[in-house]
Amino acid sequence: MDIKSATVWIGGAAGDGVASTGDxxxxxxxxxxxxxxxxxxxxxxxxxxxxxxxxxxxxxxVYTHGDNFDxxxxxxxxxxxxxxxxINKGAxxxxxxxxxxxxxxxxxxxxxxxxxxLPVGDLTAEFGRNPVMQNTLACxxxxxxxxxxxxxxxxxxxxxxxxxxxEIADLNVKVARKGFEYAQxxxxxxxxxVLKGDGRPxxxxxxxQAIALGAVAGGCTxxxxxxxxxxxxxxxxxxxxxxxYGIVMKQCEDEIASINMAIGxxxxxxxxxxxxxxGGFALMTEAMGLSGITEVPVVxxxxxxxxxxxxxxxxxxxxxxxxxxxxxxGEYPKAVMTPxxxxxxxxxxxxxxxxxxxxxxxxxxLSDLLLSEHLETVDSEALTNKVVIDRGDVVDSVGADYTxxxxxxSGISPRVYPGLEGGQHVAGSDEHDEDGTxxxxxxxxxxxxxxxxxxxxxxxxxxAKEIAGESFVKEGPAQADLTLVGWGSxxxxxxxxxxxxxxxxxxxxxxxxxxxxxxxxxxxxxxxKSAKKAVLVENNYxxxxxxxxRQETGLSVPHHIRKFDGEPFYFAPLLExxxxxxxxxxxxxxxxxxxxxxxxxxxxxxxxxx
Amino acid sequence: MIELASPQAASKFRSEIKPTxxxxxxxxxxxxxxxxxxATIGINPKDLVVVSGIGCSSNLPGFIHSYxxxxxxxxxxxxxxxxxxxxxGLTVVATGGDGDGYGIGVGHFVHAVRxxxxxxxxxxxxxxxxxxxxxxxxxxxxGVKTKSTPGGNIENALNPLGIAxxxxxxxxxxxxxxxxxxxxxxxxxAIAHKGFSLVDVLSPxxxxxxxxxxxxxxxxxxxxxxxxxxxxNMESALKASLDWDQRIATGVLYQVERPTYEEQDPxxxxxxxxxxxxxxxxxxxxxxxxQEFM
Numbered sequence: 001m002d003i004k005s006a007t008v009w010i011g012g013a014a015g016d017g018v019a020s021t022g023d024x025x026x027x028x029x030x031x032x033x034x035x036x037x038x039x040x041x042x043x044x045x046x047x048x049x050x051x052x053x054x055x056x057x058x059x060x061x062v063y064t065h066g067d068n069f070d071x072x073x074x075x076x077x078x079x080x081x082x083x084x085x086x087i088n089k090g091a092x093x094x095x096x097x098x099x100x101x102x103x104x105x106x107x108x109x110x111x112x113x114x115x116x117x118l119p120v121g122d123l124t125a126e127f128g129r130n131p132v133m134q135n136t137l138a139c140x141x142x143x144x145x146x147x148x149x150x151x152x153x154x155x156x157x158x159x160x161x162x163x164x165x166x167e168i169a170d171l172n173v174k175v176a177r178k179g180f181e182y183a184q185x186x187x188x189x190x191x192x193x194v195l196k197g198d199g200r201p202x203x204x205x206x207x208x209q210a211i212a213l214g215a216v217a218g219g220c221t222x223x224x225x226x227x228x229x230x231x232x233x234x235x236x237x238x239x240x241x242x243x244x245y246g247i248v249m250k251q252c253e254d255e256i257a258s259i260n261m262a263i264g265x266x267x268x269x270x271x272x273x274x275x276x277x278x279g280g281f282a283l284m285t286e287a288m289g290l291s292g293i294t295e296v297p298v299v300x301x302x303x304x305x306x307x308x309x310x311x312x313x314x315x316x317x318x319x320x321x322x323x324x325x326x327x328x329x330g331e332y333p334k335a336v337m338t339p340x341x342x343x344x345x346x347x348x349x350x351x352x353x354x355x356x357x358x359x360x361x362x363x364x365x366l367s368d369l370l371l372s373e374h375l376e377t378v379d380s381e382a383l384t385n386k387v388v389i390d391r392g393d394v395v396d397s398v399g400a401d402y403t404x405x406x407x408x409x410s411g412i413s414p415r416v417y418p419g420l421e422g423g424q425h426v427a428g429s430d431e432h433d434e435d436g437t438x439x440x441x442x443x444x445x446x447x448x449x450x451x452x453x454x455x456x457x458x459x460x461x462x463x464a465k466e467i468a469g470e471s472f473v474k475e476g477p478a479q480a481d482l483t484l485v486g487w488g489s490x491x492x493x494x495x496x497x498x499x500x501x502x503x504x505x506x507x508x509x510x511x512x513x514x515x516x517x518x519x520x521x522x523x524x525x526x527x528x529k530s531a532k533k534a535v536l537v538e539n540n541y542x543x544x545x546x547x548x549x550r551q552e553t554g555l556s557v558p559h560h561i562r563k564f565d566g567e568p569f570y571f572a573p574l575l576e577x578x579x580x581x582x583x584x585x586x587x588x589x590x591x592x593x594x595x596x597x598x599x600x601x602x603x604x605x606x607x608x609x610x
Numbered sequence: 611m612i613e614l615a616s617p618q619a620a621s622k623f624r625s626e627i628k629p630t631x632x633x634x635x636x637x638x639x640x641x642x643x644x645x646x647x648x649a650t651i652g653i654n655p656k657d658l659v660v661v662s663g664i665g666c667s668s669n670l671p672g673f674i675h676s677y678x679x680x681x682x683x684x685x686x687x688x689x690x691x692x693x694x695x696x697x698x699g700l701t702v703v704a705t706g707g708d709g710d711g712y713g714i715g716v717g718h719f720v721h722a723v724r725x726x727x728x729x730x731x732x733x734x735x736x737x738x739x740x741x742x743x744x745x746x747x748x749x750x751x752x753g754v755k756t757k758s759t760p761g762g763n764i765e766n767a768l769n770p771l772g773i774a775x776x777x778x779x780x781x782x783x784x785x786x787x788x789x790x791x792x793x794x795x796x797x798x799x800a801i802a803h804k805g806f807s808l809v810d811v812l813s814p815x816x817x818x819x820x821x822x823x824x825x826x827x828x829x830x831x832x833x834x835x836x837x838x839x840x841x842x843n844m845e846s847a848l849k850a851s852l853d854w855d856q857r858i859a860t861g862v863l864y865q866v867e868r869p870t871y872e873e874q875d876p877x878x879x880x881x882x883x884x885x886x887x888x889x890x891x892x893x894x895x896x897x898x899x900x901q902e903f904m
Contacts, residue, residue: 268697428680
C-alpha cells in the first residue's frame, strides 16, 4: 500500500543554509497542493551549533512534523553521525549527502536503506564549486527521489532569489537540475511513498506570521517590541510592511518601554499591541496592571520558550501560564488566550484586540516557540479579512456630567479619545474615583475603593458570557473511553493522536482550551466530570494547566503526560504512552524525552542569544 | 522676550483638584508656568495630554485641566511617547521628578531624547525622593545626608543636561521654579520646539532637602540668554551643563532643528496620525497578502 506522507530532516550547522533549503522545499510542497508541517530544532548561535529542520509532507492533512525520517539531507558529518538511529525502515530510506566531505558507513544502515552520496566537487565543477551548491544539488536529488514536480520546484528557487538576483537563481536552477539528473541516472525513486498534491496551492506560515497578519487585519496600527526569540518574527513581518498597511512598528529600548508605549498609544485611541517572550513579559507585568486599573486596552503577545531566566532560548515550552495569570501586583480584570493552531492564532489576535477594547483591559495572547516558529500549510479559505473590528463603547460627544470611569451596570464605562471637548480626565495608576480623581490624593475612601474594584471586575461577567462556548474546542464523540485534554499549541498533535486511535477503533475525544482566563469552569467541569478516563498533555514539568483546572473546578485529571526537554511532543512516542493508559496501573504522571536529539556537546557555544 | 499669557488666560488649564504638594513646594511654580506656557502657545485643553510617572511631582496631571495619564514609576516618558505616536495631532507633555526620570526611568529618558519625538519632558528636579520621605536621588549632591545615606551620599550626582546633550537632544533647557516668568518662557519655547524638548527644573523640596533651598539656588542661578549664549553651540551648551557649585545656568542651553520621529516613520509619514487610519485589510490587500504566503 502506498504511503501518503514523507518525513524529511535537513541537518547541518547554523550558517550551512538549513533554513533556506527548508524554505525552498516547503514552497515546492505547498504549491504542489501537498500538506506540509515543519519544525526546526535549532540552537542559540548564529554560526555553528547543530540544526535539524524536520518536516512532514503529505497528500493528506498533516498535524505534526513527523517522527523518524525517510530521507535526511545531511549538510555536514554530524548530521549523519547523530541521526543514523532515527531512520525509518523501508526501501530507499536514506541520507542525501556530499560524499566528498561526509563519510557514511553503509553497513550501519538498516536493511533497504541507502546512501545517496553526491560527488559534489565533480558535479559542480562547471559552476565554480561554491560550498552552498551541495544544498541545491541535494534539493534536485530530493525532488527526483520523491517524484515532486520539477517545474514547481524551479519556480520556488527562482522566487527565493527574486528578479534582482536572476543570475544566481539561474545558477541554482542549473545546479539543482544537475542533481535531479544525477539522481535520475543513479538512484531509484522511493516507490512506496506517493506524494500527490491536490493542485491547490496553500498558504505557508507559522503563528508568528498569523499573529502579525491578524494584527493588521484586526485593525492594530501600533506594534511595539524589543527583539526576543521566539517572538521577533512578528516584528520582522510587520516592519517592512509598515508604510503599506499604515502600522507603526516601534522597536523600543526594552519591553517595559514596549508595553508602556502601547498603553500610551491605546490611550490616544490607537489599537495597540506588543509582543515578547517570557523574559520580556516578566518586565511587562507591572504595566499589565497599569492597563488594568487605567482601563486602557492593550494586547500583549507572549511567545513562550523554555525557562526560567534565559532558559532555553530556542526551545519550546508551555511554562508561562502562571506568569500570565499572575502578571503584576494586585488584582485586575484580564483575559488570557492560548490559540491552538496557526489559523486560531490569526483569529485569536483579532479577538484579543476586540476583547481588549470592548472590555478596556489587558489581553495576553500566549503562543509558544512550536506554534509560532513552525511552518505549516493553511488553506487560504481558512482565513479571511472579513473580521469584525469592535472598538467598544467609545463616545464622540459628551455632556457636562461625563465621567471616564462611570460606575455602570456592566462595569464598562464609555471611553473618549483625547481631542474631544469635555472628555478631559486623568487615567490614573493610583486608585481613582469615577471622574478619575486619584483617591490617594484626597482620602483613600474605602467605599470608593470597593466601588471601583467592583466596577472593574464586573466587566469579567460580561466577558465570560461573551466567550462562553469559545473557550475550548471539543472533537470526537460526546462520550468516549478516553478524553485527551490540552491547551494551546498541543492541539494538532493531540488531534493526530485522536484520529490515529479512532482508526484503530477506539472511542476517543479531545478537549483543547483556547481561552484560559476567564476560566470556563462550569463548562469544563461538565465535560470532564463525565469523562471515563482523561489524560492531560502539556509541555512543562509541573502541570501548570492541571493546577489551574483543579483550582477552578476542583477536578483532578487522573493521567498526565508531560515534556519539558525543550522539544515538542513527537507523535509516535506520545501515541504509545496514550495507549498505555488503557492498561491497568497506568502511571498518574509520566514524562517524555526526545532521546533522538540526545546528541553529544562537542563544542563550546560561543554566543548566547536573546 | 515672549509675551506670556495672562493669569486669566492660563486659568482655563486650572483643574478642580487642589494640588496636594507641601506649602512652598517648587512644583507649584512648575504647574503655574506650564499653564501659562500652554495658554501662551494657545493650546486647547482638549488637545493637550500631560503624562506623568510616580512621585510627588508626578501628581501634576491631576492639577491641570487637560487629558492626562498618571502611570508607573519611571514609565511616564515611555507612555507619553506612545500617546504622541498614537496621535501626533496632540500636544504631549511628560512630567515627573528626578527619581522617576533620572533614576528608575533613565533608560526611557535617554532613548526618548535620541528619538526626537515631538514632545516636551519637564523634570521637577528636587535632588531627593520626596514621596517616599527623603532618600537619596540620582541628582543628590555627593556628601549629602539623606535617610538612605545617613553617612552622606557617596555616589556622584548625575548631570541630566549633559546626558541629554550627549544623547543627541534637539532642545535642552533648565529652569528654576522660583522664577515663574523665566520658567514659563522656557516652557513656551520647549513646547513650541519641533522635536523632543527637555526642561530640567530646579524645584526645591522644602520638606526633605534642606541644602538645595530657594535661597541656595537664588545665589547661584543666572540666565544664559542674558549672557549672549549661542543655543546652537554644543560646546557652550555642554559647558553650561557643567555649572553647579558656584553658579547654575538657566534658560535654553541648546536648540537645533532636526527631523522628528513622526516625520521619518514610514507609516506616519504616509498616513498621518495613526488614530485616524482606516482599520483592517481591504479585499485587494488581502488577496495580495495571501499570495505572499503562497
